[in-house]
Amino acid sequence: MINFGIIGTNFITKQFIAAAENTGRMRLTAVYSRTQAKAQAFASAYRYVTATHDDLADFFADDSFSTVYIASPNSLHFDQACQAITAGKNVILEKPATTSPAQMQVILDLLQAHPQVHFFEAARHIHEPNFKVVQEQVAKFDQIQGANLTYEKYSSKFDSYLAGNNPNVFTLEFAGGALQDLGVYLVYEAVALFGMPQASTYAAQKLESGVDGKGTAILDYGDFKVVLNMGKMNNSYLPGEIYAGKQTLILANNAADMEKISLVDAQGQVHVLANNRPNNPMTAEINDFVDVLENPTASVNQQKEQAWLQLAVQVNRVMYDLRQSAQIEFPTDNK
Ligand SMILES: NC(=O)c1ccc[n+]([C@@H]2O[C@H](COP(=O)([O-])OP(=O)(O)OC[C@H]3O[C@@H](n4cnc5c(N)ncnc54)[C@H](OP(=O)(O)O)[C@@H]3O)[C@@H](O)[C@H]2O)c1
Structure with a gap:
């Protein structure tokens, strides 16, 4: 225990x-x-x-x-x-x-x-079984032409922000904004699936507080680009899509929650690869972390822990580069 x-x-x-x-x-x-x-x-x-x-x-x-x-x-x-x-x-x-x-x-x-x-960084979605389905399918593709990943949700705190309050998540002081809060899910997904991009840029729609209320990032992988749409001031119902020639992998209801994963084949036939919503989306990450904590010297656990840490470091780098490209500065940057 x-x-x-x-x-x-x-x-x-x-x-x-x-x-x-x-x-x-x-x-x-x-x-x-x-x-x-x-x-x-x-x-x-x-x-x-x-x-x-x-x-x-x-x-x-x-x-x-x-x-x-x-x-x-x-x-x-x-x-x-x-x-x-x-x-x-x-x-x-x-x-x-x-x-x-x-x-x-x-x-x-x-x-x-x-x-x-x-x-451990608690990036819950990359531990979920449906993300493993996505990873397995992406590994089977011969080539990738790109991806479009969207996570935009009207924040429960946005009305408070509009009313003149300063909820933490909409302040620079507390390192808030759409990229930090929701975009991080998409960056995690892109880096876990495709590795480190060669370059990354973020076009941010900034609020008066200085944070990004929403924005679009492009991760440049040389042969292909991954577009990330994130936002906290509107709702999007776009699923995520990953393109592989005539095939498309669809992540619904959105790229972060990934409740239904479907593959549309070259003939336009839809194959549902996974269709289940966990009761609690944090369960998978907790089981993964406890596996390591209970048996930290097992080589399989050491490898997993190392891989998650490396992923966290890479995601941190991309998040920082994106933020710099949009000139979003946090007071802690110079500490
Ligand atoms: N994995 C997920 O699905 C998920 C979902 C939502 C949020 N998150 C993450 O969870 C973290 C917390 O998010 P949140 O929306 O819960 O944040 P929050 O409401 O702004 O603050 C979380 C807690 O921090 C303390 N706190 C609040 N303001 C503070 C201040 N000015 N100084 C010091 N402590 C303060 C409060 O606890 P006390 O009053 O008890 O001190 C509060 O309960 C974020 O990193 C967010 O990205 C993850």
Whole structure:
């Protein structure tokens, strides 16, 4: 049983805990929040919690847990992950893990100094069975002509932004915006399927706050291009498409949720390769991470962990390049 603590008390943390406890392999024992009152109110729903904290140093000194799930605003990920690794805690860090290659390098250096610590970026969708179906099909294609991947959802916080409030996800201060929040799913998918692009550019539609409300990125793979459409101020119902000559792979309902995967063959016949929606989309990543935590020395697990880390580093690089190309600067960039 992997005992874990959490940072961040929003809906996504509840979803993570539900998935974790449903696997029967993880148990929440410690809660951090900025206030004790909130930590205690949150913890009251979970029967194995032994301590609540409003101080991060105290939280990381709590030996009731070995692993922390961090779901704080993006700009806080880096400092919190560094503290966790230094304290010897395994880290499951929400996407995007950090906002620059410089930060990522610090994390890699810390991991080298703490070889017993395991670090995972919680890019849930690349662990899902349907993504493996996509990977297998792409590997069968002789050639790729390109892909169009879209993830655009009207944010539950956009009305609040329009009303003059500053929800974290629409601020530069908290490293928000469409690319960081939703585009990261598409970048992950592109890099996992096609590798590192030779060049990448992002045309961003910026809001007054300075973040990108939506935008289109082009990843240039030389022989082909991958177009990524991301947005938090409108809804798109476009599925993702991957082109291979006369064949097309369709990722519906969108490229990030991938509930239905279909292959349209050269004759126009549609073959459904997968059609299922997980009850909780975080279950697959949790099982993958716990496999490693339970048996970290098995070579198959070491290889997987290494591959996920390398992918996280590559995605971080592409995300940074895209952001630079759109001249979106975060206050933490010069820290
Ligand atoms: N994997 C997924 O499907 C998925 C879905 C949604 C979000 N996410 C990721 O999860 C992370 C959190 O997203 P979110 O929308 O939940 O963020 P959020 O609501 O802005 O903040 C998350 C938590 O951080 C703490 N927090 C809020 N504002 C803070 C501030 N100013 N200073 C310090 N702490 C603050 C709060 O916890 P306390 O009040 O308890 O301190 C809050 O519950 C992001 O990295 C996001 O990308 C992932």
